[in-house]
Amino acid sequence: MITHPPGLHAFTLVAALLPSLSASHAAAQSHIDLSKLPPPANQPGLAYASDIKPIFDTSCVRCHGAEKPKAGLRLDNLADALKGAGKTRVILPGNSAQSPLVHSIAHLGPEDHFMPPPGNKAGIPRLTAEQIGLVRAWIDQGAK
Numbered sequence: 001m002i003t004h005p006p007g008l009h010a011f012t013l014v015a016a017l018l019p020s021l022s023a024s025h026a027a028a029q030s031h032i033d034l035s036k037l038p039p040p041a042n043q044p045g046l047a048y049a050s051d052i053k054p055i056f057d058t059s060c061v062r063c064h065g066a067e068k069p070k071a072g073l074r075l076d077n078l079a080d081a082l083k084g085a086g087k088t089r090v091i092l093p094g095n096s097a098q099s100p101l102v103h104s105i106a107h108l109g110p111e112d113h114f115m116p117p118p119g120n121k122a123g124i125p126r127l128t129a130e131q132i133g134l135v136r137a138w139i140d141q142g143a144k
């Protein structure tokens with residue numbers, strides 16, 4: 001005489017917990033979701049020498065200094081940083097969102113371009129969102 005109700009509410013619960021599928025964002029560069037970039041810092045007057053070089057010195061120059069720079073890219077001085085890697089400019093002054101260096105440090109796009117390379121032997125950790133925001137704002141301000 002005792003009837004068991006079907007497991008209706010369990011089913012409803014599972015259905016409610018299913019993640020909704022969001023449409024992928026169309027980014028300018030198709031494989032890069034620019035919405036995932038940390039926002040530029042809200043700090044005026046940023047300069048390579050005072051604000052950016054310390055970050056690059058700590059996290060990049062071991063591999064992008066004067067001696068055998070990886071990908072031919074030196075980040076230990078402003079002129080060479082702006083020249084880029086071989087023929088490829090990696091900093092586009094005024095446009096941090098499209099700058100390949102920003103995609104690399106934000107770990108967006110192809111994994112072999114993530115910088116510093118994950119698991120590097122030197123044990124250099126990735127930049128914080130705050131540091132990426134500073135680099136972005138500096139580039140947006142003209143990379144001076």
Ligand code: HEC
Pocket residue numbers: 056059060061062063064070071073075085090100101104105112113114115116117120121122124127
């Ligand atoms: C442990 C070594 C190492 C460190 C540290 C490092 N890089 Fe690199 N970087 C490389 C290598 C190796 C390449 C070449 C990768 C390739 O061509 O696939 C490279 C290439 C690049 C390139 C060229 C395009 C690309 O993404 O491949 C950029 C831009 C770059 N690095 C930026 C940085 C920045 C900015 C930092 C510091 C936040 C940094 N790298 C730290 C090893 C390093």
